[in-house]
Each structure stands twice: as C-alpha cells, then as structure tokens.
Amino acid sequence: MDIQEWIIFAIELIGTVAFSASGAMVGIECSMDIFGVIVLGVSTAVGGGMVRDVILGKVPSALLHPVYVIYAVLAAVLVFCIIYFRRKYLQDGFGEVYDKLMLAMDSVGLGIFSAMGVTKGISCGYIDNTFLLVFLGTMTGVGGGLLRDTMAGVAPYIFVKHIYACASIAGAWICVIIYRSYGELPAMVVSSLIVMLIRFLAAHYRWNLPRIGE
Numbered sequence: 001m002d003i004q005e006w007i008i009f010a011i012e013l014i015g016t017v018a019f020s021a022s023g024a025m026v027g028i029e030c031s032m033d034i035f036g037v038i039v040l041g042v043s044t045a046v047g048g049g050m051v052r053d054v055i056l057g058k059v060p061s062a063l064l065h066p067v068y069v070i071y072a073v074l075a076a077v078l079v080f081c082i083i084y085f086r087r088k089y090l091q092d093g094f095g096e097v098y099d100k101l102m103l104a105m106d107s108v109g110l111g112i113f114s115a116m117g118v119t120k121g122i123s124c125g126y127i128d129n130t131f132l133l134v135f136l137g138t139m140t141g142v143g144g145g146l147l148r149d150t151m152a153g154v155a156p157y158i159f160v161k162h163i164y165a166c167a168s169i170a171g172a173w174i175c176v177i178i179y180r181s182y183g184e185l186p187a188m189v190v191s192s193l194i195v196m197l198i199r200f201l202a203a204h205y206r207w208n209l210p211r212i213g214e
Helices: 003-029 034-055 066-087 094-123 129-150 165-182 183-204
Strands: none
Touching: 003 034, 003 066, 003 094, 003 129, 003 183, 034 066, 034 094, 034 129, 066 094, 066 129, 094 129, 094 165, 165 183
8 A cells, every 4th residue: 555545544443433432432331241331332333334335235344344333333432441440530520521532432433434424426437426325425424323222212413512513514515625626635635624613612602403492
C-alpha cells in the first residue's frame, strides 16, 4: 500500500475503534457482562458496513477482512477493563463521563463511517449516483448505532439525540462533492471533520429536531 492507502486504512481503524468503544459504553451502562459488551461493540463497529455491503450485493468487508473485527473486540475489551478497574473512582461521576465519551466516540465513528460508505459506493462504480452514495454513507454511519441501541433495548440514538442522522447525511453529501474534485483522502478527512463539528456543536448548543411534547 502507498502512503495514502495507509492513511485511509488508519482512518478506517480509528472509526472502527471509536464505534466499538461507543457500543461497549452502552453495554456497560446497561449492566451487560463482558461478552455482551464485546458483542455490542463489534455490532456497532461493523453493523453499518455490513448493511451497506448487503445493499451493494457484496460479501461484508468485516468477514473478508477480520482485522476490523479484531480491533473492535480489542477496543471493547479495553473499555470494559478500564471502567471495571476504575469503577470505584467513576462510581459517582460515571454519568458525566459516559455522556462525554459517548459523544466523542460516536461522533468520530459517525463521521468516518459516513465517508467510508460513500467511498465504498464509488469504488463499486456509482460515482455519478449522488442519491445512492449519500444513502450508503448514511446507512454505514448510523446502521451500527441503530443495531447497538436495538440490541440494548434503548431508544435509538439516531431518533432522540442532537442532530445525528442529519449530520451523517450532510457529511456523506459533502464527501461526494469533494471526492469528485479532489479525490478520496481529502473527501474522507474533510467530511468526517464536518460531521464531528456538527455533532459537537449540536450537543453544546442542544440543537434538536422538533418533536411532540416539547
């Protein structure tokens, strides 16, 4: 692999680890044992990509390249061990730590995976189909979190938290535009950062979509 491919691979691993950590955090918050935490972490990390690959009629990348699953397992175990051995110190303030870590990990994963969905669609020959590329990016970005929350029996983050799916859609669309003019790496980096920025601003200023009962 050349330097650009290595950078892209590293970005993908960062997204995988971030999403796995967010899944592990949800499992810990739901009082799951270590196996449940690992399952939730791996499901979050590879779930969206598997949905994307099924839509494209491909064998899921997570099954062809188990390195992503391995990193997801390691990330989930690491999060579990850190919190397990530090639980006495985190007991009183775990709620605050949980919220901050979830925001950070979920935002990083969402940004990177939204871009990955777009680039995967382009690699399959759909560079001129903007709607499909944005759809693939969004499904890759939100699919793992949706699966995670469904398995955990909680209201999916995508439906209740600050500007989640909308950030993914915006990032995927920007990724398509930048890719067509400047290539894969700039598209992934810029669109991922924009998604993260939207998520952080939405959380800071408590931006939410309208809902009944507020």
